[in-house]
Amino acid sequence: MSASSTSATSRIVEAYYRSIKIVMAVLLAAMVVLVFGNVVLRYVFNSGIAISEELSRWLFVWMVFLGAIVGLREHAHLGVDSFVKLLSPTGRKICYALSHALMLYASILLTEGSWKQTVLNWDTTAPASGLSVGLFYAAGLVFGVASIPILLHDLYRLFTGQVSTDDLIAISESEEQVPATSSHANGNDRR
Template sequence: MSRLLNALFKGIEVLISIALAVMIILVFANVILRFIFDTGFAWSEEVARISFIYLVYLGSIEAMRDNRHLLIDSVLIRLPSIAQKLLYTLIQGLIIWLMMALTTGSYGLMLQNYHNKWVATGLPVWVVYLSGFIMGISIILLASGNIFKLWVLKRTVKDLITPQDESAATLE
């Protein structure tokens, strides 16, 4: 199961890299075309915008997995162990609740825009809202996994809030 998850997240990293490359290439090419040749690709702005949206949303999934999201832990680490666990569970519960709102909202917008198309590319508009749906489901699963690790696997809150890269570096 761990190999499957690692492969899945490696795929997300590849998609992020592709989105960034597409965005940079299209924006740079469009700037060159406009300044030198007084023309440009009309569709490149839409593709770059979609690439940026997916870059941010997929990057948010990666940040959640690696514990690189914004967390001010100065109060959390000073609490007694049981209070840390309860507060961390509350935080993860709030994340789940917010991501459920994002997921249901994104799904509703996907349905609402199912027949709409982008003007220049002709791509379906619902593809943009799919990114919110994917991010919401993914972060719900990751936050639920964090609660599972805390209460069932008996991991400490400090282990769960430490960015994964740092904890791996200290073991070597």
């Protein structure tokens, strides 16, 4: 693959993830407007938006699943690395491969189940909005379809030696323990 096609591909991928973030921001803004507007209408005008609760719940589910795609791609998901830190680089690679294989399996199961639920509920309409309930379950389908290539790419990078030993333990600097300064350690902390 040439450098120009790799660069074009990475630009397309970056645009895809940027568009997901924009959609998440729009979903969050719509949720705020629906919920806040409904609260104001209920307490001030003694009325409300009938579909506000249902639609805001659906928007929240979609926002969470889209955020999970971005989090997976940026390796921002939660993890406990106490055990992995103690392992050798080979042990860390084995844990990395095992965890990604398990996530891949879970994503495949989620995709399959979401597909079945989407198809099963496509003709069912939601009580307040009248929208297809299949749209609700499609959020899991979108996550599964997007997460599988991310996990496969991570495994490919591991097996081709493109993952550094630092990448095998994903921890941000804010999570690391800050060593005590000499004045604090010696009890010379003056207040």
